Amino acid sequence: MIEIKNVHANIEGKEILKGLNLTVNAGEVHAIMGPNGAGKSTLASILAGREEFEVTEGSVTFEGEDLLDLDTEERAHAGLFLAFQYPVEIPGVSNVNFLRTAINETREAHGEEPISAKDFMALVREKSKIVELDSKLASRAVNEGFSGGEKKRNEIFQMAMLSPKLAVLDETDSGLDIDALRIVAKGVNSLKSPENASIVITHYQRLLDYIVPDYVHVLYDGKIVKTGDKNLALELEEKGYDWIRAEMQEG
């Protein structure tokens, strides 16, 4: 589904990613863990197409297309979704209103007819249940006055509405209490299918109790330095990142 090859990326001249390799296939869940400053959010940012980040080397192929060559919205049309670490509040723009435009522009990009108002509302009702999002919240202005938990649930709601091929969850667990975490994880799990995949970027192992990954990668100093199964996450939780640091220095 996505193949990230030897990616180097800068922000303001400072190199953050230093040759990152990662391949994700359909049906898989990959977790990316790592200490602060390792480049986790930079990875999410270059996948979504943030212009402040400059990719100086390497390639990203998504469903056979050169991802880095696409505009942010074209990436969304191709089936990429980023759940933001800090979802933006947009006063005056209604959640469902903008989602309808998003769905229709995606359909248009695929040469499909716009969704009917009836089908759309049915979809809103169906998908808002997944994350237990009050339908009133769904029609309010985007994230305006939402609590931290509501914002993250809204991200998963949007993900459910757009049904992406690849979802990148950027520290979706940060700032969530245990109940909200469970709801968010439940949402992500219910959207899992053999046709789609997700990359879960997280700081803590906690989220991975609920979203069980097929692979766990350790991102350290701009590179993936270790890959394992879910037990690697448990090991990290127990020992911290210092042993990785030590291993790196030995190597």
Place this chain on the structure above:
Amino acid sequence: MEEVLKKNKFDDLRAHLKPSQLPFSDDAREQAERLLKETDFPTRKNENWKYTSLNGLFKLPFNSESNGSVSVPQISSSSKRIFIKNGQIESDKSIPGVKTNWESMPEMSEKNPFDALNLLYCTSAIEIVFDQENTVDIELVFENTENNFVFPRTYIKCCKQSRGNVIMNFQGAEVNESFINASTYIEVEENAHITVHKIQKNGLNTFDLQREYVNQAANSSFTMNTFCLSGRLTRNDLNIKVNGRNCETFMNGAYTLKGKSHCDNHTTVDHKVAHCYSKELYKGVVNDRSTNVFNGKVFVRKDAQKINAFQSNANILLSETGTINSKPELEIYADDVKCSHGSTTGQLDEEAVFYLRSRGLSEKSAKELLVKAFLGEVLEEVEHEDVRSYIEGQIELHFDAQ
């Protein structure tokens, strides 16, 4: 001798205009003539014209050349319409409460040289009276498809205990190069409630100078909604005198400027008596090399206690080359009032644009949605649903044409 040789710039302009045939009094004519002789043509040295230059007026062709057509929308589905095409009143069917002759029109009551010019060269005089029988929306449709001078003089009266809506709908062909110079007098009697909606969708080279003079009697409410959508230069002077107690006054404005458009809204609310409320909200977006000027003034006179007056102007710059001059002003002589004013200028939130794009919206749709949300605050104040939906559509068009 020197006096004689000194040519007034108003004379240059008058050379292009045809005197009005309307039967106003000799007194009014004399008064207007005198005012034009005594007043210097406004330049940037004049505080009221500091950011707006009228030099372009002298380059207008005044050749009556046709610019093709313009499709004129009916704004309010329930309105009675009067068509004024290239200055001339076209409709001949009679509408209750509307007169299209001079009769009881007020003459020179203001000391503004452009009002004097409007009187002497008036192209249409329309009087609209709302009373308890005549309450239907009246729409004045100014259709401009020739390079002409268009000098409408309009008198609107809302009688005691009555309600009314007037829509002044200025629509010009895209390449129109007219000079519009409009004076509108509005009399709001006791317990009357009136809203005037003004839509200025002029040709890209049209100059449009307008003045409204409003008098409010006790317990009345007056709302002015101004929408500046296009035109080379648009200047509005909204003057409201609140003469009676317990009045409400609302001034809402929205503008969407691009190209080389220059838009200037001057508003004055004069609270002469106590116990009144006024609220002003002007918001707009400025793109390309366009310029917006806002100057809002609220007076609270010495004995006008317990006044609540709010004034706000907010701008979004969509380009690096747009200009915004904003000056909210308060002049308060009473000591027991609640007044506030403010002005903001910023850019679209880049983070919000990125967020929307990451969901699949094109950059254009994302910006359009954010601008609509920004201007939505003004549209929320517009109670007339047809007017609101027309303006919403125009905001979308504004982005389509880019």
